[in-house]
Amino acid sequence: MSKIIAANVVAGAHKVYEKARKKYEMAVQKYGKKKEISFPNTGYYLPVIYGILGFPVKNLGDAGLVLDRSEQLIPPLIREKAHLPYLGPILDAGMASLFNYEIIEAIRYLEEPDFYLPAEDPTDDKLWLGAADDVILRKRGVEFVDGTAPGFAAIVGSAPTKEIAAEMALELQKKNLYVFMAAQHNGTTFSQQLREAGVQIGWPTRLVPFGPDISSAIFAVGFATRAALSFGGIEPGDFRKVLIYNKDRVFAFVLAMGDVSDEWYAAAAGCINYGFPTIADTPIPQILPTGVCTYEHVVSNIPHQEIVAKAIEVRGLKVTVTEVPVPTAYGPAFEGERIRGEDIYMEAGGGKTQAVELTVMKDMNEVEDGKIEVIGPDLKDIEAGTRVPLGILVEVAGRKMQSDFEPILERQIHHLINYAQGLMHIGQRDIAWVRIGKGAVEKGFSLSHIGSILHAKLHQDFGSVLDKVQVKVFTEKDKVDDLLKQAREVYAKRDARVEGMTDEDEPIFYSCTLCQSFAPSHVCVVTPERTGLCGAYNWLDCKASFEINPTGPNQPIEKGKVIDERLGQWEGVNEFVQKASRGKVVKYNAYSIMEDPMTSCGCFECIAAVLPVANGVMTVDRDYKGPTPCGMKFTTLAGSAGGGNITPGFVGHSKLYIGSKKFVAAEGGILRLVWMPKALKEMLKEKIDRLGAERGVSNLSDRIADETVGVTEDEIYPFLQEKEHPAVSMDSIVG
Known part of the structure; x- marks a missing residue:
């Protein structure tokens, strides 16, 4: 490979390491090694480090250990007369730089907690959004699952003019890609240029301003790493699978706009590990042979009017664009x-x-x-x-x-x-x-x-x-x-038809494997009384979807012989799930949270968890961002229950499933529900009270605790006793 590139990458890696080490030493001196550090509201610690090394960085002392490891990965500076053109050491230097960038940004969160805005949209006075929390990851991850977002472009630097920036952003949007923006060139950033051009930026428009420095590009790599852990069910530390997953499933590339510094070279080398090539608008040296990336690794000197098309070609990304007869852009x-x-x-x-x-x-x-x-x-x-x-x-x-x-x-x-x-x-x-x-x-x-x-x-x-x-x-x-x-007459007839159906009456259930592109072992089984975890598909929807597209993600399942009616297990379902999960999942129970519950992909609307002290279950939806009685926020719960795994004591589900007679029916159903966010409870109050009345309990929703009562089991248990919640007197839920 090019000696110039190798020299720049290694020099950049040394600079990034020295910067991270200096920030670390100053932070330790000020706060001590036990001071906690993190990216807010994520269950993945510092995700690149966690995904690649399997090491959870919880405090500054942990960060020091990672700095030591990264120092070992960086080769000596390239000498004029002794250069071995091997890619391996350069990739190691790039990966070390990613670790160090992540530590730099974690310390920034510690020292400047208000620097980044924890929201989906920037405000007039705050532009930078920083690391996406897990709610955003799972919400946006669905779009990578269903194909509406085929990949992302990580833009570093800035365009020559704001008009060129706006044109490039629009072209990327038309290709349905996300645009992750970081770093500056000539005193400005691509994000600032878009704002000056009157372009609406933020997660909703897929134009995401991560931060002003090259170190904030780490949030794009972190997003990709978390996708592998969350949706792919890959264990932290299995770096080979994390990298292959991203090469094969997360179609991303880097657009380097402006003069490429040594630190940019180091970041680009880190991205090559993931199969993400770099396409530059300046005449930097190229790496054209294929190897780690699908095609070329670095392509340069591409005109701005051609750079998006060239990047898509180099990444091997297949983009479907439909022309719709309207005078505005469409996608x-x-x-x-x-x-x-x-x-x-x-x-x-x-x-x-x-x-x-x-x-x-x-x-x-x-x-x-x-x-x-x-x-x-x-x-x-x-x-x-x-x-x-x-x-x-x-x-x-x-x-x-x-x-x-x-x-x-x-x-x-x-x-x-x-x-x-x-x-x-x-x-x-x-x-x-x-x-x-x-x-x-x-x-x-x-x-x-x-x-x-x-x-x-x-x-x-x-x-x-x-x-x-x-x-x-x-x-x-x-x-x-x-x-x-x-x-309204039509709506009423549709709803009555669905509500009148039962699992016992229908011999056919339907699968939904839409999320398998991200969670390969997950198979959602949709029954008349259990909607899909994402809330988008009920049984009739799946039936219609199959008839519209017989080879699509919604396939009929003959449920076959009943193995356990209480738990919700059937021979035909087990056979289908084992085959569709490629043998990773051999069985699960549709109605239980304790015994082999259904797998969860990560796209679920809610997560239910067992509360042993309260002798019941809680559920929390992704819109609620506060603490819960199980000791975990939604984001942490999602990391535990997602990825296509069977996790006893936890199960993902839709909001409407709470109003089903089959909701955790094996453990007692709706009478076990002891805590949920107030907004969710108000939304489902009528359904909860109706189900409770059918079981002989009046005003059940009023007996269920929410965050206004407490967010720990000790806080809510006296309330449950006072309100005579049925779970208090039921048999132990944990056996």
């Missing part, structure tokens, strides 16, 4: 965009007006494919800032279409509208909330384009069952009210 990267304040041109729903959506099947002769009607004022007919009622009626027809497919198609409205730049869509059914920004209207967007989006994308994604799609958009109050009445 999943814009799904998290927020339209606020003075940027709003039109708003509907969100408690201000009524907004409702409905998809219905019609006879072939009742649908004219491609017909789009706007009934009522369009955007050109209203003033900026106007609130209007909104109804969206999608009528579909097809020789293979079934009424069971209606909710599947209807649910797509949320994503498909959100993918248009300048549009914001929240909620579904009759609680939708839509905003359209002034920028979209200036580009020529009209309400008819909502129909254009739905027509094009539904044909593309569901063409196997659809032959015709027509869309009606209503903005007249009377018409919206009429649609609302029709929609």
